[in-house]
Amino acid sequence: MGSQSDWPTMKCAARVLDQLGVEHDDRIVSAHRTPDRLHAFGKGAADDGFKVIIAGAGGAAHLPGMIAALTHLPVLGVPIQSRALSGLDSLLSIVQMPAGIPTGTLAIGEAGATNAGLLAASILALSDDALARRLQDWRAAQTGTVAETPSDK
Ligand SMILES: Nc1c(C(=O)O)ncn1[C@@H]1O[C@H](COP(=O)(O)O)[C@@H](O)[C@H]1O
Numbered sequence: 001m002g003s004q005s006d007w008p009t010m011k012c013a014a015r016v017l018d019q020l021g022v023e024h025d026d027r028i029v030s031a032h033r034t035p036d037r038l039h040a041f042g043k044g045a046a047d048d049g050f051k052v053i054i055a056g057a058g059g060a061a062h063l064p065g066m067i068a069a070l071t072h073l074p075v076l077g078v079p080i081q082s083r084a085l086s087g088l089d090s091l092l093s094i095v096q097m098p099a100g101i102p103t104g105t106l107a108i109g110e111a112g113a114t115n116a117g118l119l120a121a122s123i124l125a126l127s128d129d130a131l132a133r134r135l136q137d138w139r140a141a142q143t144g145t146v147a148e149t150p151s152d153k
Pocket residue numbers: 001002003004005006029030031032033056057058059060061062063064080
């Protein structure tokens with residue numbers, strides 16, 4: 001994520017990865033404020049054993065695109081809900097990549113972070129049958145929590 005202030009949102013991705021038993025590494029890396037850290041992380045990510053990168057950033061959210069420029073690994077971008085423009089700035093910064101350097105773009109805020117975790121797990125589950133089963137169980141459990149009728153009817 002681009003800042004410590006993104007962590008309350010990005011925690012949602014970490015939480016779902018924990019629930020699915022997926023190992024993750026949570027870091028603050030900023031294209032603007034820590035460009036050398038960004039470069040080292042992006043260049044080294046594949047060799048360091050990362051498989052999927054979830055990048056959350058707000059405002060002028062260049063982080064996901066810049067990481068995608070530095071690695072062939074899949075990059076999932078989470079637009080953080082900014083105060084000034086409610087995350088529309090973050091969303092457009094992440095989604096409008098030039099052809100050739102893709103970032104998968106999720107919804108703004110906590111739903112996007114949760115879904116980024118689930119999508120990362122789905123990608124990893126392509127080559128991990130045990131994780132695929134855990135993901136199916138997670139979804140079945142979620143389905144089980146949805147009542148057929150409203151509770152205050
Ligand atoms: N968009 C970026 C990048 C980047 O794209 O590299 N680095 C930090 N930021 C964003 O700035 C916002 C405000 O950060 P502060 O709360 O630290 O001022 C955060 O949402 C962060 O993701």
